[in-house]
Amino acid sequence: MTTTLQQPRSGSELGTERLLGIYRKMAAIRAFEERVNQLYTRALMPGLAHLYSGEEAVAVGICEALTREDYITSTHRGHGHCLAKGAAADRMFAELLGKVDGYCRGKGGSMHIADPTTGNLGANAIVGGSLGIATGAAFSAKHLGNGRVAVSFFGEGALGQGVLYEVMNLAQLWKLPVIYVCENNMYNEYTHFSETTAGDIVMRAAAFGLPAESVDGQDVLAVHATAQRLVDRARKGEGPSFLMCNTYRYTGHHVGDISREYYRSKQEEQTWKGERDPILNFAAWLQRERVADMAALQKIESELEVEMDAAVQFAIAAPYPGVDEVEQHIYAGE
Amino acid sequence: MPASSTGATRELTYAQAVNEALAEEMRRDPTVCIFGEDVAEAGTPFKVLSGLVAEFGKERVIDTPISEAGFTGVGVGAAMTGLRPVVDIMFGDFITLTMDQMVNQAAKVHYMSGGKWKVPMVMRTTLGATRRSAAQHSQSLHAWFSHVPGLKVALPSTPYDVKGLLKSAIRDDNPVIIFEDKMMYKLKGPVPAEDYVVPLGVADVKRLGDDISLIATSSMVQVALEAAVLLAEIDISAEVVDPRTTWPLDEKTLIESVKKTSRAIVLDEGYERYGVTAEIAAVVASGAFYDLDAPVRRMGAMHVPIPFSPPLEDVTVPTAQTVFEAARAMVKRG
Numbered sequence: 001m002t003t004t005l006q007q008p009r010s011g012s013e014l015g016t017e018r019l020l021g022i023y024r025k026m027a028a029i030r031a032f033e034e035r036v037n038q039l040y041t042r043a044l045m046p047g048l049a050h051l052y053s054g055e056e057a058v059a060v061g062i063c064e065a066l067t068r069e070d071y072i073t074s075t076h077r078g079h080g081h082c083l084a085k086g087a088a089a090d091r092m093f094a095e096l097l098g099k100v101d102g103y104c105r106g107k108g109g110s111m112h113i114a115d116p117t118t119g120n121l122g123a124n125a126i127v128g129g130s131l132g133i134a135t136g137a138a139f140s141a142k143h144l145g146n147g148r149v150a151v152s153f154f155g156e157g158a159l160g161q162g163v164l165y166e167v168m169n170l171a172q173l174w175k176l177p178v179i180y181v182c183e184n185n186m187y188n189e190y191t192h193f194s195e196t197t198a199g200d201i202v203m204r205a206a207a208f209g210l211p212a213e214s215v216d217g218q219d220v221l222a223v224h225a226t227a228q229r230l231v232d233r234a235r236k237g238e239g240p241s242f243l244m245c246n247t248y249r250y251t252g253h254h255v256g257d258i259s260r261e262y263y264r265s266k267q268e269e270q271t272w273k274g275e276r277d278p279i280l281n282f283a284a285w286l287q288r289e290r291v292a293d294m295a296a297l298q299k300i301e302s303e304l305e306v307e308m309d310a311a312v313q314f315a316i317a318a319p320y321p322g323v324d325e326v327e328q329h330i331y332a333g334e
Numbered sequence: 335m336p337a338s339s340t341g342a343t344r345e346l347t348y349a350q351a352v353n354e355a356l357a358e359e360m361r362r363d364p365t366v367c368i369f370g371e372d373v374a375e376a377g378t379p380f381k382v383l384s385g386l387v388a389e390f391g392k393e394r395v396i397d398t399p400i401s402e403a404g405f406t407g408v409g410v411g412a413a414m415t416g417l418r419p420v421v422d423i424m425f426g427d428f429i430t431l432t433m434d435q436m437v438n439q440a441a442k443v444h445y446m447s448g449g450k451w452k453v454p455m456v457m458r459t460t461l462g463a464t465r466r467s468a469a470q471h472s473q474s475l476h477a478w479f480s481h482v483p484g485l486k487v488a489l490p491s492t493p494y495d496v497k498g499l500l501k502s503a504i505r506d507d508n509p510v511i512i513f514e515d516k517m518m519y520k521l522k523g524p525v526p527a528e529d530y531v532v533p534l535g536v537a538d539v540k541r542l543g544d545d546i547s548l549i550a551t552s553s554m555v556q557v558a559l560e561a562a563v564l565l566a567e568i569d570i571s572a573e574v575v576d577p578r579t580t581w582p583l584d585e586k587t588l589i590e591s592v593k594k595t596s597r598a599i600v601l602d603e604g605y606e607r608y609g610v611t612a613e614i615a616a617v618v619a620s621g622a623f624y625d626l627d628a629p630v631r632r633m634g635a636m637h638v639p640i641p642f643s644p645p646l647e648d649v650t651v652p653t654a655q656t657v658f659e660a661a662r663a664m665v666k667r668g
Binding site: 071102103104105106107108112114115116121122124126129130131132133134135136137138139140141143144146150162163166167169170173328329330331332333 | 365398399401403404412419444445448451452454486
């Protein structure tokens with residue numbers, strides 16, 4: 001197995017339990033998305049499915065640096081963020097199927113999972129739509145002095161949205177504890193980002209005075225180490241930052257996007273999957289560093305298979321909301 | 335500016351009533367804060383917020399960059415996470431810049447999350463023509479927000495109403511937009527010194543009458559009251575009813591008035607086409623159908639961009655004279 005892990009490791013300081021926890025979370029996201037793909041192709045899941053497979057190291061590396069009370073905002077490709085922040089797979093599957101036991105009673109669906117108990121302010125189907133919300137959560141955290149930080153996940157497609165630059169300016173002026181995490185999977189839907197993005201991405205944030213850097217988004221320990229540094233400074237009151245995670249989306253824009261050679265080659269996909277897979281590479285590292293052997297990792301994967309199958313069954317068995325719910329929750333307090 | 339509480343009713347201007355509502359709510363609830371352009375020392379171009387920063391400090395009366403989308407989004411996120419922001423949009427025309435934050439985010443967060451997150455946020459902005467401000471500073475665009483489930487919209491027409499509605503809006507757990515007629519800031523009226531609120535969704539009969547209902551909002555309430563005086567001189571008794579909020583809408587009070595008088599003109603400074611007058615006319619036409627003696631008439635802004643030249647601008651909105659003539663023609667008296 002080839003590996004692209006190159007940087008000096010700080011990850012071994014995390015200890016066996018946390019390292020295996022990181023592995024488990026990444027593997028859980030992959031297993032979750034494989035089942036989403038199955039549910040969708042079996043026509044059990046309505047709507048659209050945007051899979052996170054290939055990008056697991058970003059969500060897990062970042063969320064591992066956060067507390068349960070810290071805030072995140074997520075995207076249309078958000079299952080990984082929600083799981084990494086602590087959401088339960090069974091209630092997520094239920095939401096994806098529009099069932100009443102879902103996180104949003106089936107009213108949000110795949111693109112709108114929200115969960116106050118894990119600080120998840122919600123996934124957002126408007127590209128860049130939650131940048132203001134995350135910045136506002138950071139404003140509250142600072143104003144109320146509760147020590148929380150906020151992370152806004154967004155894809156490189158959101159670099160085209162003006163509101164990003166408005167809120168980075170505000171956050172830097174007010175020294176808000178927010179980290180803007182750009183997941184650069186290289187494709188704005190069906191268009192390579194080089195066709196939509198002028199100049200240097202990181203320099204855009206640096207121009208506002210934000211500490212801005214990029215990291216190998218396939219290397220979970222590198223993502224985590226960088227995120228921990230940025231989260232720590234935010235928590236200390238030193239203000240916002242920008243982190244670009246270079247990553248890759250294994251599947252199409254959504255599950256139905258199958259014929260995609262007009263925008264990227266199969267060769268490119270195979271190279272990323274074969275050489276830069278964040279889970280395989282981390283598994284290799286864990287074994288090389290003697291944190292775990294193959295059997296231990298396979299045990300985790302077998303446990304996840306059982307857990308995810310049970311979660312799917314829970315969702316399939318769950319009831320739909322009653323039609324009388326359609327007019328509930330339009331307004332709070334009614 | 336704020337008068338001390340004596341239990342008495344004082345004469346305040348509309349602007350003073352806004353100021354007093356904000357000051358009282360900020361004293362009552364430390365989570366209330368104000369965001370906007372030139373809200374602090376400048377107290378807005380209309381000087382409505384004068385003195386608030388001196389009492390509450392720059393931590394709670396916060397000058398923002400000219401980034402309506404950005405700071406409105408911050409307001410949404412702050413509202414979700416423990417604050418009660420009052421977002422100040424200097425001119426109602428600029429709500430165009432906040433549309434994603436209000437329509438796709440603020441309005442939908444509660445519903446999409448299955449009732450988990452709330453957005454207790456207020457947006458204060460203006461409406462109204464005849465200030466010689468031309469097409470981008472004179473529009474009355476409240477119909478747009480009234481169209482969207484999840485938002486509430488208030489259109490206070492007196493100092494008493496603006497204070498009571500603004501206090502209700504701040505205490506409400508939902509996004510509420512208050513449109514203030516900028517021509518009305520100097521209007522004086524009685525305002526009690528003690529704490530009171532005007533509930534959202536309760537219409538007010540501003541003048542009792544028997545022959546025709548003038549259902550009027552915001553700036554058009556004063557126009558309707560003036561027209562009622564002219565009509566009284568020719569022995570036509572006009573009732574003036576102010577819905578005070580377009581959503582929630584007090585359909586019952588409006589329908590009862592029209593059932594009693596059997597005729598109605600609906601007045602609103604927004605565009606007539608697809609606007610507030612159309613909605614209210616439909617409500618009373620179906621609710622009072624068997625009592626109507628004439629088709630419900632609508633009077634709103636002409637379907638033109640507001641022109642600068644005074645003689646042109648003046649004909650774009652209803653006046654006491656045009657309302658008087660329309661009512662006289664409907665009642666066929668005098």
